[in-house]
Amino acid sequence: KDEGDKDKKKKRKHTAACREILRKLQAHEMATWFLFPVDPKVVPNYRKVIKKPIDFSTIENRLKKGRYKTAEGFMNEILMVFDNCRLFNEDDSPIGRAGHALRSYFDERWAELVRDN
Numbered sequence: 001k002d003e004g005d006k007d008k009k010k011k012r013k014h015t016a017a018c019r020e021i022l023r024k025l026q027a028h029e030m031a032t033w034f035l036f037p038v039d040p041k042v043v044p045n046y047r048k049v050i051k052k053p054i055d056f057s058t059i060e061n062r063l064k065k066g067r068y069k070t071a072e073g074f075m076n077e078i079l080m081v082f083d084n085c086r087l088f089n090e091d092d093s094p095i096g097r098a099g100h101a102l103r104s105y106f107d108e109r110w111a112e113l114v115r116d117n
């Protein structure tokens, strides 16, 4: 069991925990607008305002490809989904409220993951 094997095992462990959290986020009733990339044809000025567009399907693909070295790398991209939402939408709007609700839900799931590891 050399260092490399231990690191690989640790990475598999946090990847599984992150995939579980992502599955819960994707299943949340407020997740609709965050599941797939915002369509520039449907939301013309989105790409102008949001420099790092990111969505749950993109994060899922990166997770499956083992792109995140640490769980924090995964967390940073999830938080980017919610930061983009706050930048582009009024807090008092359907998508703005959905983003805040989903962010709170994520914070709870993340706290559980940290406690259980």
Ligand SMILES: Cn1cc(C(=O)NCCN2CCCC2)ccc1=O
Residues within 6 Å of the ligand: 033, 034, 038, 039, 042, 043, 084, 085, 088, 089, 095
């Ligand atoms: C994450 N995000 C998604 C969208 C989006 O998908 N818009 C197209 C669908 N609209 C939603 C309500 C009416 C039509 C817009 C802004 C945003 O921040």
